[in-house]
Amino acid sequence: SMTLEHGAHRIGKRIDSKMSRWRNYGFGQFIHWGLYAIPGGHWNGEYYGGAAEWIRSWKGMPNEDYDNLYTEFDPVDFDPKAWAEQAKDMGARYMIITTKHHDGFCLWPSEFTDYDVTNAPYGQDIIGPLVEAYDAEGIDVYLYFSVMDWNHPGYRSKLETAEDREAYEGFKEFTRNQLLELLERYPSTKGLWFDGTWDAAWKEQAEFADNLAMEMREMIPGLIIGSRFRPDDYGNRHFDSNGDLMGDYEQGWERKLPDTYEDTKGNDWDCVMTVPENQWGYHSDWRGHVKTSYELIEMLVKSVSLDGNFVMNFGPNGQGEIRKEERQLAKEIGEWMHKNQKAIYDCGYIDWEKQDWGYYTRNRESGEVYMIVFNKPINGALRIKTPAKINLDKIFDLNGPQKTYRPEEIHRNEYFIHLDEALLETPKVIVIQYSEAT
Numbered sequence: 001s002m003t004l005e006h007g008a009h010r011i012g013k014r015i016d017s018k019m020s021r022w023r024n025y026g027f028g029q030f031i032h033w034g035l036y037a038i039p040g041g042h043w044n045g046e047y048y049g050g051a052a053e054w055i056r057s058w059k060g061m062p063n064e065d066y067d068n069l070y071t072e073f074d075p076v077d078f079d080p081k082a083w084a085e086q087a088k089d090m091g092a093r094y095m096i097i098t099t100k101h102h103d104g105f106c107l108w109p110s111e112f113t114d115y116d117v118t119n120a121p122y123g124q125d126i127i128g129p130l131v132e133a134y135d136a137e138g139i140d141v142y143l144y145f146s147v148m149d150w151n152h153p154g155y156r157s158k159l160e161t162a163e164d165r166e167a168y169e170g171f172k173e174f175t176r177n178q179l180l181e182l183l184e185r186y187p188s189t190k191g192l193w194f195d196g197t198w199d200a201a202w203k204e205q206a207e208f209a210d211n212l213a214m215e216m217r218e219m220i221p222g223l224i225i226g227s228r229f230r231p232d233d234y235g236n237r238h239f240d241s242n243g244d245l246m247g248d249y250e251q252g253w254e255r256k257l258p259d260t261y262e263d264t265k266g267n268d269w270d271c272v273m274t275v276p277e278n279q280w281g282y283h284s285d286w287r288g289h290v291k292t293s294y295e296l297i298e299m300l301v302k303s304v305s306l307d308g309n310f311v312m313n314f315g316p317n318g319q320g321e322i323r324k325e326e327r328q329l330a331k332e333i334g335e336w337m338h339k340n341q342k343a344i345y346d347c348g349y350i351d352w353e354k355q356d357w358g359y360y361t362r363n364r365e366s367g368e369v370y371m372i373v374f375n376k377p378i379n380g381a382l383r384i385k386t387p388a389k390i391n392l393d394k395i396f397d398l399n400g401p402q403k404t405y406r407p408e409e410i411h412r413n414e415y416f417i418h419l420d421e422a423l424l425e426t427p428k429v430i431v432i433q434y435s436e437a438t
């Protein structure tokens with residue numbers, strides 16, 4: 001392997017209690033909110049087919065028109081307590097809020113730029129009340145921060161001239177100042193979710209990013225930072241030039257899921273997921289497929305079954321309201337979570353052979369296994385194959401009358417259990433208590 005100054009500084013998972021808390025969340029909420037919510041995917045009567053939070057990059061939106069949107073930002077319906085209660089009811093255990101997206105507009109009063117909420121009609125801090133409201137609900141808050149910043153004069157996507165490099169030094173200082181400012185203002189945050197770090201200019205900043213990450217971790221010991229922040233000595237991100245994960249967990253699963261445990265490389269990871277195909281910020285005209293609560297629950301379950309966290313995105317509108325489609329999804333997912341959260345919280349992967357009926361999760365403390373059944377076979381027989389020396393001691397429904405199942409052995413370590421239900425209305429959880437033969 002290569003000698004790297006600024007590659008991975010740890011091989012394998014973090015095992016401290018703060019990271020265990022992160023690992024056990026299971027379910028999180030992403031919130032993308034900012035100036036892009038005002039146009040909501042339209043400008044001058046034209047429909048923008050891209051991701052709403054990228055509308056500034058569209059030829060139909062002149063940059064100066066976008067950059068002046070801050071003069072209209074006055075979300076009179078913003079109600080952080082209502083958002084936090086909804087997240088609690090949905091069963092989210094952490095929340096990631098965009099403090100600054102690629103456009104550079106800051107949802108907190110920043111000392112280092114005028115392009116922030118204090119200079120908009122709204123005039124007040126948005127991040128502080130959100131942190132407070134979510135902390136009050138016991139939901140941990142993480143701060144999303146885009147390094148790429150289209151508003152800052154020193155930002156460069158690549159460094160070609162001496163002038164570029166000069167300007168970029170100022171941009172790096174600005175970036176550091178804003179990050180330390182966020183940790184100073186919101187010390188209860190548990191971590192940072194970085195984005196906008198794919199530029200060539202940033203990929204040359206291995207030493208700067210490494211030192212900044214260390215500085216932030218000194219400010220808040222145990223701070224959780226994923227694989228999307230630092231480039232290594234050769235500009236590699238997520239995994240360094242030796243293939244080792246950089247940061248505390250893998251942030252590569254954006255709008256996609258791993259299919260097998262091997263795909264996760266045995267690392268901690270999160271999947272961040274949009275409700276439409278590709279809209280993070282508010283778009284008033286969702287086209288194409290909009291995911292149902294069934295699909296989102298399956299993605300959540302699949303994530304946990306593969307040792308990851310699933311983070312579902314919400315995009316409040318320009319008035320600060322959460323749209324009805326998202327409210328309905330939160331309600332439906334919450335109904336399932338209220339009855340089945342035991343199969344999600346504090347759970348992760350178990351190396352039993354995946355079956356067509358659905359997914360296994362395993363509680364990391366108790367060792368209790370959960371079968372989460374999505375696909376009932378025509379004959380109602382659910383196959384269970386375990387590694388050798390595993391005894392199935394007790395099998396019963398998580399909900400409803402405590403129905404117990406008698407496994408029918410069909411081969412060594414292979415069984416059927418038989419469902420009574422003619423039809424499953426929602427994904428069904430069955431509990432397996434097992435022991436290992438000594």
Ligand SMILES: C[C@@H]1N[C@@H](C#Cc2ccccc2)[C@H](O)[C@@H]1O
Nearest residue numbers: 032051053054101195254272280
């Ligand atoms: C978490 C998500 N990352 C951002 C992006 C992107 C992007 C942009 C261009 C090509 C590929 C990905 C989205 O705007 C959203 O914030």
